Amino acid sequence: MGTWPRVGIPVDVKRIGDAAFHAVGEKYLAAVAHVTGALPLLLPALGRGEEGADLGGQFKPDDLLDGLDGLFLTGSHSNIEPRHWGESGDEPAADPQRDATTLPLVRSAIGRDLPVLAVCRGLQELNVALGGSLHRAVHTREGYDDHREDGARPRAERYGPAHPVTLTVDGLLQRITGAAELTVNSLHGQGVQRLGRGLVVEARAPDGLVEAVHLPGARFVVGVQWHPEWDAPTNPASRALFEAFGDAVRAYAADRKQLPQRMPEA
């Protein structure tokens, strides 16, 4: 058994050329490995694929979580399909295989008190998995700002500072970062509408949009709408968040070694 705690990262399913690939952005792996201090393990998408994969027909979310000490939900250009929160309508930027994986996976992870850190789309998945809903286009809603990035700008500017967020007084994020306000990047068109069961707001944007949530009572379940992985090594608040996730993951790993291991269902 290795000494590194193990953090599962569900993939996106992307087309590269004319083929489907299961992939995770490297900046997420870097933050988990070098700041959290855990071994990042890519978790395949369980939804039925176009090239014969139907992993969900063979494996269950718990099969993906066995042996893990944490779950990290990344951002993605894709959007969660609105049917998952009871809304009709097509989603042109869908990743149904990712939805089919992360939404039950979040619930299974919370059920076993596994530490969860969620970023951008990951925050949205956490919220929807717990019965919440999303604004599908925040910038079209009265009173809300445009939280999308300017795709024409260089990448370093797209992930650069975009707006302030106010942290909930005496909240978990304020305790982790030691700050009352942060300046964060912003690369999302969707946003939290109805809060999922048990979640509390940990940060809001100037327009009132929820920018971070936490699940009280859980070992560590935190979601942020911005991208702390971008500057995790250098930004004190981003580093503190990934380090706090690491503390929770290492504590879980220590406890897990004491527990009898669950045998996969036959």
Ligand SMILES: N[C@@H](CCC(=O)NCCCC(=O)O)C(=O)O
């Ligand atoms: N598609 C959702 C979530 C946006 C998001 O995760 N953006 C980051 C994509 C690139 C990256 O992983 O850094 C929305 O638009 O709200």
